[in-house]
Amino acid sequence: MGICATCGSDQEYRIQIDEGGVPHGSPGHQITYRWTNLYVCLRCGAGVLAHFDHDCFAPPYDEPWDMNWRWPVTVQDVQRLEAVLTRCPDPTRGACVCPVHRSLRASDQASRAPDATATILLTEDELPELCFRT
Ligand SMILES: [Zn+2]
Ligand SMILES: [Zn+2]
Numbered sequence: 001m002g003i004c005a006t007c008g009s010d011q012e013y014r015i016q017i018d019e020g021g022v023p024h025g026s027p028g029h030q031i032t033y034r035w036t037n038l039y040v041c042l043r044c045g046a047g048v049l050a051h052f053d054h055d056c057f058a059p060p061y062d063e064p065w066d067m068n069w070r071w072p073v074t075v076q077d078v079q080r081l082e083a084v085l086t087r088c089p090d091p092t093r094g095a096c097v098c099p100v101h102r103s104l105r106a107s108d109q110a111s112r113a114p115d116a117t118a119t120i121l122l123t124e125d126e127l128p129e130l131c132f133r134t
Helices: 075-085 099-111
Strands: 011-021 032-041 047-055 066-073 117-122 128-133
Touching: 011 047, 011 075, 011 099, 032 075, 047 075, 066 117, 075 117, 075 128, 099 128
Parallel strands: none
Antiparallel strands: 011 032, 032 047, 047 066, 117 128
16 A cells, blocks of 8 residues: 555555465465555556565575565556456455456566556457556
């Protein structure tokens, strides 16, 4: 959760695109834990896509365990996603296997890049795809 970079208002946790593993410190944690979330501003509707990656294989003085990436998402792109999100039974569950979630996950993993602009496009079947442009 955070503060909107555009207008300074609070953001709402809108959709978990992906989650893998068990959080560090929780029973069953095995080295890695990751998630990809979309937060949306309650006032202006601008979004931010956030990816968290934890890996405690190496000692902490060698490599940071936790990595965070963030990409701003425009109001128009958020609205494009909202329009098809009604097809998902559980937007905040990263393990959801509905077509909307599967499409978002596949496009995220295929094209994610750190210093890029994240956009959300719709396929011919009206499924959302993340597109990172550098
Ligand atoms: Zn805002
Ligand atoms: Zn879903």
